[in-house]
Amino acid sequence: MSGFMTSSIGKKVVMSISGLFLICFLLVHLTLNLFLIFDDSGDLFNMGAHFMATNPAIKIMEPVLALGFIVHMIWAAVLTLQNMKARPISYKVSRQSGNCSWASRNMFILGGTVLIFLVLHIFNFYWKIKVSGSPLLAEVSVGGVEMENTYNLVSTLFKSSIVYSLLYMVGAIFLGLHLTHGFWSAFQSIGFSNDLWRKRLTVVAYFFAIVIGAGFSIIPLYFMIKF
């Protein structure tokens, strides 16, 4: 495997594997988050959050997930810088709109907006749950088990602030756009594609991007409209 990690294809494989890992995380995350809108008492979501917080497997995966994000971001930055260097003098006139999708050309920018959202998101919830604490998290009893009222923390944010709700929706849409290219691209980079599979994977990519983009957007929208 000598020189693999520094080769252009090797770096793309790192992007691909870390990307696919993050895609799996998104699916789990979305599934749990949808509990927010299926039970207005909050019990379902609180149970889900409590399960995630106490499950040893999730505890192990947490730092792995953080590592996945960090690797994906560092490699993206390295690749982007190298790619900029590969064309020292740019074209005076360049019309790329006819030959590739907007998302595919702007993955770094889309990724950057997702990162900004991620920081905000961690500050809003993860930080409060794990580190600083919040009066909104006062313990509740669900089915006889005492647990933090995570539902209250999340729903209060969306009910009280249209700005945050909109920011979360924009974040989800940018993430969806990132995935329209990222999903298919991950398979191409590890060589799992040909002319037939490319068509299939692009269809799945758009479907997946819509599920993620719309799925995460629905939650703040639900609280905005209903409450």
Next chain:
Amino acid sequence: MADKILKELTLRVWRQKDAKSKGHFETYKVHNISQGSSFLEMLDILNEQLISENKEPVYFDHDCREGICGMCSLFINGRAHGPDKEVTTCQLHMRKFHEGETITIEPWRTGAFPVIKDLTVDRDAYEKIQQAGGYVSVNTGGVPDGNAIPIGTDDAEEAMDAAACIGCGACAATCKNGSAMLFVAAKVSQFAKLPQGKVEASRRAKAMVAKMDELGFGNCTNTGACEAECPKSISIQHIARMNREYLCAKLKD
């Protein structure tokens, strides 16, 4: 039917004295260009005009003018080989342009393809990649020997599609990352699909990718722009195959 005549066109052409000089855009007017003429014929007319005015003609690469040699290049109005699909610049016709249009003509802009003069660029980098592994080391005999090994139609077709690459450089020139992946993938694929080339497939993929990286081409981000601009419509499925070949080869190391 007579071709329409374009009465006047404005050309913004990149002029650069030599590799070391700083270039600039020069504006020229050409008159009475038949829409039936090719883009290079239009440039010939411009050069005749410049010569008659005692000015230095514009340097540009060309050879066969039949779309098969891979010599012509040019980034025309922001597109490699101009606005037409699946053609080289020599096969691009002036009917793709309209009366009074301003046409911007630039050389390929990729660090690995330095400008030699005006619109000509040094594409030796592709030769170097090819020399790194784009060959079959054993003597495979003559035409009758080739027919002695049966090859499935699909494999033969796919190898031939990849072999259609003329190495013009449009892929790296149009790629936002200046990546040569489509060229290298076509060369890897054309051999990997055939029994004579399969033997060295792993070594070839490793050597050609290493050379490509060494020469300063960018990293592929799968935008697909190369495929859209390739005059031979080479599919990026060959890039997937190269990724696969490379990954498997490195795993075995």
